[in-house]
Amino acid sequence: MSIKPILFENGILKMIDQRLLPTEEVWREYSDCPSVAEAITTMVVRGAPAIGVAAAFGAAFGASHIQEDNYADFFSEFEKACALLAATRPTAVNLFWALERMKGCAQIHRDLPLPELKARLFAEAQEIAVEDERLNRTLGANGAPLIADGARVLTHCNAGALATAGYGTALGVIRAAVEEGKELLVYADETRPFLQGSRLTAWELMRDRIPVTLICDNMAGYLMSKGEIDCVIVGADRIAANGDVANKIGTYTVAVLAREHQIPFYVAAPLSTIDLSIADGSGIPIEERSSREITHVGEQRLAPDAVAVRNPAFDVTPARLVSAIITERGVVTGDYSQGLKALAAKGA
Numbered sequence: 001m002s003i004k005p006i007l008f009e010n011g012i013l014k015m016i017d018q019r020l021l022p023t024e025e026v027w028r029e030y031s032d033c034p035s036v037a038e039a040i041t042t043m044v045v046r047g048a049p050a051i052g053v054a055a056a057f058g059a060a061f062g063a064s065h066i067q068e069d070n071y072a073d074f075f076s077e078f079e080k081a082c083a084l085l086a087a088t089r090p091t092a093v094n095l096f097w098a099l100e101r102m103k104g105c106a107q108i109h110r111d112l113p114l115p116e117l118k119a120r121l122f123a124e125a126q127e128i129a130v131e132d133e134r135l136n137r138t139l140g141a142n143g144a145p146l147i148a149d150g151a152r153v154l155t156h157c158n159a160g161a162l163a164t165a166g167y168g169t170a171l172g173v174i175r176a177a178v179e180e181g182k183e184l185l186v187y188a189d190e191t192r193p194f195l196q197g198s199r200l201t202a203w204e205l206m207r208d209r210i211p212v213t214l215i216c217d218n219m220a221g222y223l224m225s226k227g228e229i230d231c232v233i234v235g236a237d238r239i240a241a242n243g244d245v246a247n248k249i250g251t252y253t254v255a256v257l258a259r260e261h262q263i264p265f266y267v268a269a270p271l272s273t274i275d276l277s278i279a280d281g282s283g284i285p286i287e288e289r290s291s292r293e294i295t296h297v298g299e300q301r302l303a304p305d306a307v308a309v310r311n312p313a314f315d316v317t318p319a320r321l322v323s324a325i326i327t328e329r330g331v332v333t334g335d336y337s338q339g340l341k342a343l344a345a346k347g348a
C-alpha cells in the first residue's frame with residue numbers, strides 16, 4: 001500500500017516531514033492555519049495535489065479558530081485565512097483550486113449554525129483528500145496502457161503518493177502498470193536542488209518494491225542516446241489551456257531531450273491541475289526559491305559566499321513537446337486547447 005503523506009485524525013492534521021526523507025520518517029502535527037501555511041512554504045508537504053489537500057485543512061483550521069459569532073466577521077476572517085494560505089507558493093494551481101472549493105463550501109452552507117459550518121469545512125477538506133487518492137487510481141488506470149511491459153521509464157522530481165493524498169499521478173500510472181503485471185524499470189532523476197527524485201521517488205518506489213535506478217539530472221540525455229529510456233512520465237503543477245505544462249525545474253530539459261530522441265513524453269495530472277483561465281505557459285507564475293537550496297546541502301556550503309544565484313523552482317514545457325496528458329477523465333493528445341476544454345466540460 002503506497003504511503004498517505006497527509007492524515008487527519010481526532011481533529012489533528014498529521015503530515016510526514018518530506019524534508020527529512022529518506023533518512024528520517026518524522027510526522028508533524030498541525031491544528032492551526034498559520035502552521036499549515038508554514039508547512040507548505042517550507043516544503044514539509046509538497047507536490048501540487050498534496051499542497052491543495054494541506055491548504056484545504058489549513059482553511060478549515062482557519063475557520064475553526066474564528067471566535068466571531070457574527071457571520072459577517074466570520075467570512076472576512078475566513079477570507080484572511082485563505083489569503084494566508086494562497087500566499088505560500090504561487091505555481092501549483094491545486095492550492096488555489098482547493099481554497100476556492102473551501103470558500104464555495106462556506107458560502108453554500110452559510111446558513112448553518114457556525115459550529116456546524118466549521119464542521120462542514122473539515123468534512124470538505126477530508127472529501128478533497130479522499131477524492132484525490134481515488135482519482136489518482138483512475139488516472140493511473142487511464143495511463144497504464146501507454147506503458148509497455150518491460151518499459152524503462154524516466155521520471156523527474158516526485159509526482160508520487162508523497163505529492164498527493166496517495167497513490168500519485170506520474171507514479172500512479174507506474175503503480176497501475178505494475179498492478180497490471182507489467183515489469184518496469186524506473187529511472188529517477190535526482191532532481192536538483194531539492195532532490196525530490198533521490199530523496200522521495202527512490203524511497204517511495206523501493207518501499208513499494210518497484211525497481212528504480214537513481215541518476216543525476218545531467219545523465220538523462222546520455223541514457224536516451226544509448227536507447228535505455230523508452231518513455232518519460234512526469235507530473236505537473238499547472239497546465240495552461242493550450243497544454244503548456246509547468247512542472248519541476250528541469251522538466252523542460254527532459255522534454256527537449258525526449259523529442260530529440262523520439263521518446264514519448266507523458267504528463268499525468270488531475271483536472272484540478274488544469275488552469276483554463278491561463279491561455280498559455282507564459283502566464284504561469286514561476287516560484288523563485290531561496291539561494292540556500294543551491295549553495296548548501298544541509299549545513300554544508302557548496303558554493304562561494306555571496307555568489308549570485310538563480311533558483312526558479314519550475315519551468316514550462318511547451319505543449320508541442322508533450323505526447324499526451326493523462327487525467328482521471330481520460331488521455332488527451334493532439335489539440336490540447338480543444339481536448340482539455342472538452343475534458344473539463346465532461347462530467348466526472
Ligand SMILES: CSC[C@H]1O[C@H](OP(=O)(O)O)[C@H](O)[C@@H]1O
Pocket residue numbers: 046047048049156157158159160163164169170196234235236237247248249313
Ligand atoms: C503530483 S504534482 C508533483 C509536482 O510538484 C513538485 O513540485 P514541489 O516538489 O516543488 O512541490 C514537482 O513539480 C512535481 O512534479
